[in-house]
Amino acid sequence: MITVNINQKTYHVDADPDTPLLWVLRDHIGLVGTKFGCGVAQCGACVVHLDGEAVRSCVTKLRRAEGKKVVTIEGLSPANNHPLQKAWLELDVSQCGYCQAGQIMSAAVLLKANKNPTDQDINDAMAGNICRCGTYLRIREAIHLAAQLQKKEGSGK
Amino acid sequence: MKKSTFVVLGMLLIMLGMMAFSLNGPRAKVPVYLVKKDSAASVAAFKQVYTVLMSPRCMNCHPSGNVPLQGDDSHPHTMLPKRGVDGKGVYAMKCMNCHQPTNTPGLHMPPGNPKWHLPPANMKMVFQGRTAPQLAKQLIDPKQNGNKDLQKLIAHADDELVLAGWNPGEGRTLPPMSHAAFKKAWTTWLTTGAFAPSGK
Numbered sequence: 001m002i003t004v005n006i007n008q009k010t011y012h013v014d015a016d017p018d019t020p021l022l023w024v025l026r027d028h029i030g031l032v033g034t035k036f037g038c039g040v041a042q043c044g045a046c047v048v049h050l051d052g053e054a055v056r057s058c059v060t061k062l063r064r065a066e067g068k069k070v071v072t073i074e075g076l077s078p079a080n081n082h083p084l085q086k087a088w089l090e091l092d093v094s095q096c097g098y099c100q101a102g103q104i105m106s107a108a109v110l111l112k113a114n115k116n117p118t119d120q121d122i123n124d125a126m127a128g129n130i131c132r133c134g135t136y137l138r139i140r141e142a143i144h145l146a147a148q149l150q151k152k153e154g155s156g157k
Numbered sequence: 158m159k160k161s162t163f164v165v166l167g168m169l170l171i172m173l174g175m176m177a178f179s180l181n182g183p184r185a186k187v188p189v190y191l192v193k194k195d196s197a198a199s200v201a202a203f204k205q206v207y208t209v210l211m212s213p214r215c216m217n218c219h220p221s222g223n224v225p226l227q228g229d230d231s232h233p234h235t236m237l238p239k240r241g242v243d244g245k246g247v248y249a250m251k252c253m254n255c256h257q258p259t260n261t262p263g264l265h266m267p268p269g270n271p272k273w274h275l276p277p278a279n280m281k282m283v284f285q286g287r288t289a290p291q292l293a294k295q296l297i298d299p300k301q302n303g304n305k306d307l308q309k310l311i312a313h314a315d316d317e318l319v320l321a322g323w324n325p326g327e328g329r330t331l332p333p334m335s336h337a338a339f340k341k342a343w344t345t346w347l348t349t350g351a352f353a354p355s356g357k
Contacts, residue, residue, distance in 0.1 A: 040263070040266055040267075041255040041266075041267050047249065053253070053254060054248075054254050055254045056255050059255060059257060059266070060257065061257065064257065064258065106248075106249035107249070109248055110249055113248055125247065125248035126249065127237050127250060128236040128238070128249065128254075128255075129249075
């Protein structure tokens with residue numbers, strides 16, 4: 001039994017410690033917002049926060065999350081109102097939407113560390129998140145907008 | 158002897174005893190290496206060392222730019238992760254976001270180590286593109302080697318991340334000699350004077 005804090009709730013997970021965290025989130029806990037993309041840490045669809053870092057849950061074993069804080073797209077904000085989520089809706093970023101949870105979780109780590117990212121900062125932070133629909137320009141625009149919203153709201157601390 | 162003097166002397170003796178224990182007691186003995194100069198043996202040993210350091214398992218994390226290299230052909234790492242100030246990446250693109258504390262099973266899956274990182278931005282320790290004479294001189298320069306002296310350089314052969322080169326995960330070739338042979342050549346090079354091969 002492994003104890004993990006996920007979205008501010010404590011879970012006691014009865015699974016092999018080598019189970020990918022993504023499997024635990026989706027199949028054991030029922031949090032299916034995080035997506036399986038490639039399974040080999042190449043696409044970024046499965047990004048979640050592990051103690052604030054944007055890890056790829058498809059290759060992160062459950063044992064690494066033991067006693068740590070995991071945040072998924074479902075727990076990013078109390079009412080789906082993170083500046084990034086607002087900006088995503090405002091600019092209608094998603095096309096098929098499959099990669100977007102991972103995109104937003106990666107962008108959240110960027111905006112926490114850098115309140116006013118340049119295009120280059122965004123490219124550097126988001127280079128590991130692939131979008132097969134090619135929404136990259138809207139993603140970049142939405143991150144800039146979210147940075148402005150975050151500044152107005154005084155959030156992202 | 159006054160009582161206060163007696164107490165102070167007693168405390169000093171206790172402190173000395175504790176220091177002696179902390180310096181000698183629990184620590185393992187570290188071998189001290191001495192230098193006996195032999196330029197021919199040193200240069201011959203470095204030629205072996207150089208083949209290991211320039212192999213993908215070592216050079217890929219000592220790139221000339223700020224993006225690590227990848228694979229047996231040392232191509233730029235896919236996704237172009239950046240070195241960052243501390244060598245551990247930037248924002249959502251940090252090494253440990255994909256590289257786990259151990260190798261991930263499977264062909265060409267991310268290799269792992271708890272210390273996975275590049276050299277930091279202020280001490281890049283570049284191997285890529287260095288000739289043997291250039292690299293030999295760089296390796297013994299404390300301003301370019303992470304402030305390592307002879308003892309620390311020799312100890313570095315057993316660094317956890319150096320050893321990871323001999324446990325690269327599936328689908329990656331090993332360095333051209335065993336770790337034991339490398340350590341022997343490395344130690345020989347350093348203890349015979351760390352001579353650089355001739356040339357530029």
